[in-house]
Amino acid sequence: MITGAVVLILALLFPKWPLLPFSAGIAGVVWVTKTSSDETKSWIDSTWTYALMIAPLLLGGVVVAGFLLGMPGTDNGIIPSRWIAALVGGNGFLANLFASIVGAFMYFATLTEVPIVQGLLGSGMGQGPALSLLLAGPALSLPSMIVIRTILGTKKTAVFIVYVVLLSTFAGMLYGWIIE
Incomplete structure (x- = not known):
């Protein structure tokens, strides 16, 4: 009270x-x-x-995002904003697919993906590709793919990776379409 x-x-x-x-x-x-x-x-x-x-x-995620991407809307980071806008700007299939593939192979420590994606959004990343990256990132990483392969085998792991990437891609496209 x-x-x-x-x-x-x-x-x-x-x-x-x-x-x-x-x-x-x-x-x-x-x-x-x-x-x-x-x-x-x-x-x-x-x-x-x-x-x-x-x-x-x-x-740490905030610091890494700051070094790599700089301030939102500027090209003072290590990765220029125009590269990000060219690769994952907008809401096209290829932008969402690229974000899903990158998210699937990257290893994000817990909660570091949030400031990194925020920096990417400020540098020109589309809303749909941001969701694709956020969905594929926690679901997969290169180390987890290796572990899953030892347990399930190559074929089942490949199917799992394809499912995660494609479903993340389509979810990002749908979200981007709804937001627009």
């Missing part, structure tokens, strides 16, 4: 700083749950541990 009142007061006093009441609300929820049952304390501790594990990966 007190947390809600504090958040409301901060939101009314500082309407241009929405992060302030949001942060106060999070801090209030953490404080309330930290002082309650052992199960809730365990949950908060686990959440904090996972947040500390994921934060460096997310920060």
Whole structure:
């Protein structure tokens, strides 16, 4: 109850700083749950541990995206924006297919694909190819393909790869078509 009142007061006093009441609300929820049952304390501790594990990966993804792509709309990164726009701009079949294939063979650490795709979107990537990359990326990677091949064999692995790439491609095309 007190947390809600504090958040409301901060939101009314500082309407241009929405992060302030949001942060106060999070801090209030953490404080309330930290002082309650052992199960809730365990949950908060686990959440904090996972947040500390994921934060460096997310920060690393942002740094890599910044170096490779630079600022959105500029060509000051290692990879020029015009290359990205030429390969995965728009919502055509080839742009979605290319994004799906690249996503299938890349290895993304947990949550690093989000800042990388955000940088690609800012550099001219289409919405459909972005979804294709985000769908194919977590489903496959070169290391996972190798492991799957040792378990299922070459033919079944090839079929799985083709399914992931094609379904990601068509989902990206459909999404891009709906967004336009």
